[in-house]
Amino acid sequence: MLISIRSHLVYTAKQPCDLLLQIEAAETPAQRCERASFAVVSDAGSQPIAGEENIGQRRWTRVSDVFDCTYEAEVHVERPAVGLQGLETTPFAALPSDVTKFLMPSRYCHPEDFLAFVPQQFGKLKGGTLVEAMSAWINEHFTYDSAISHGATNASESFRDRAGVCRDYAHVLIAMARSVGIPARIVSAYGPDVSPQDFHALAEVFLEGAWHMVDATGMSDAPSTVQIGVGRDAADVSFMTSYGWMTLKKQSVLAERAT
16 A cells, blocks of 8 residues: 655744654565655754664754754555454563563553553453454543643553543553553554544554554554554654754644555
């Protein structure tokens, strides 16, 4: 599937500062960029570095006054839809060393807060069947509300409020999965069915030796999701992290199926 992407960010800085940007589609075995352009108005240009887990890339840049960035791409996604039903949890001792950390608590995901709830709510379900049930439960019981959460909201708070945005849905699913020994991480992405259009977040779970995407919002699926990066939670994949105060002036994101 060919997905066309365009994002445009305009911010101003109160004083010169550095920022780390992550908005470009990753090159992976499951997706390839057929065309891409990145343009930034910055005194220092930009310096690319590898993303977390060597998936995708980020860019350092320095802003003195106005930050104006445009990214456009056409990405061919070859990621198949894989049903999680029946997939088994990978035994702890068989987990690759670089996967084990995705069992651990992280800044926004505290699995210990879900140790009682998950078995009480989902009984003896295991593996992919359990992940599907948890995702469906979040989708049914949560309200998508951009006013209720903010940049410091964690999974436990979102679970309490039963509301949030895509990153909050993903954080709750990640924390639930980790609480039952299933490695889980966040994915930053573009999706043509995301509404309202914006940078999107969903989860990946590690089952039977592979990572599988699952979106508790129901707005994206693996075959049409353009992956930007991955991390323990949103702290690792923020589209922009600034080391100084930035003021939003304009931001637009568009992902659509190419004709």
